[in-house]
Amino acid sequence: MTKPALSRSAYVDAALDIIAELGVDKLSMRKVATQLGVSPMAMYKHFSAKDDLLAAAFDAFIARADVIPSDDLPWEQWVEQAGRGMYLALCAEMSWVPLLGSLPMGKQAATVTDAFVKKLQLAGFKLDQAVEAYYAVIQIAVGAVCLRASLGIADIRTPDAGELSSLTQNYLENADAARLTIAPVQEALLKRDQIDIALPLLIEALRARLKRQS
Amino acid sequence: MTKPALSRSAYVDAALDIIAELGVDKLSMRKVATQLGVSPMAMYKHFSAKDDLLAAAFDAFIARADVIPSDDLPWEQWVEQAGRGMYLALCAEMSWVPLLGSLPMGKQAATVTDAFVKKLQLAGFKLDQAVEAYYAVIQIAVGAVCLRASLGIADIRTPDAGELSSLTQNYLENADAARLTIAPVQEALLKRDQIDIALPLLIEALRARLKRQS
């Protein structure tokens, strides 16, 4: 009996399964192939290299994350929800984080761009301002997830109330008076959702900019 | 003749050499050991695992980057320069970028925190606002570098004038009218320094916040 030829998306789905279970760092060409009952080398007919598979998997991940908010929201809330959506999707699958700086944006990312720019243009922003705002939100979402990851927060559970984050623990080595004052404030800040640090400030600045030109 | 015992910092220096030459992704325990003329296993007396070496190397990298601006600048410029300094240091050694979300902050990062918070407190911000502003700047700097890396910009050269970034190339696959309008604006934006996208907006918001409470 001849095996049906495996499609590109079959490999991508298998990769996403393995990533969900073991994390991006444990993904290997061999594991994907084994899950599909195929030789590892079969994949090189569909993907030029592991990076290619990873980029395709990330784009599929973005599609599933579904970060585009409902259209009837006012722009401030729309932007806030879009940024939070990106942040939350990545928080749920934090093993992507170390690769965030090396993954190329694919087709699904482009549809998010389109929706964002359109929403802001309808709100009265100029095209270049809308594009600028989009990339500012992306930066902040990615930065927030990176910061969260550096805190050593595990994927699911929130940190135990009594326990200092690893970041604050490091900070308190060789502590002086200033650090002892700063540490609890830092710890309180970092216990909140990291997306709430810079995103509200950004939206404030955008609102001021819009008001100034109307 | 007995070899002098190798210190932790000798390993870190060797690691930074290899990273500067080949990139973080090509660093291996075996290469560091070979450069020092030692068995790979010798390192496990000084570092519990490769992650431990990498964290130490990153902290040394931060120390060398020297991102703390001169003290006599007004706070807006000080914050702007600090953020830009982080951004530029990472742009110069972009192979760190994929790891930005998984590297813990060490002692050198803590001295940057201290300087930043102190500067903003002297400018009139409350402690919690100063800490919040610091992490907002970190997020934006990290996000900007991640975005720059995703553009497929090589470490040194600026992209050829005539050539679209890989991000815009991907964006233009299956292009409709809207995308054809957005693409050149996006490309112009992404040719600028990525740190200039969100950092000025953040500083604007901070200034407004400070004015409101005084």
Added chain:
DNA sequence: ACCTGAACACCGTTCAAGT
């Protein structure tokens, strides 16, 4: 204390060969 040698259990990828 610090280092070594050999081994284990993995990797990504090439290449020639199969059907």
Added chain:
DNA sequence: ACCTGAACACCGTTCAAGT
């Protein structure tokens, strides 16, 4: 066209042994 098997050139890390 698509897949296989064997091989190459690597990895991080463990463990028992050396000095």
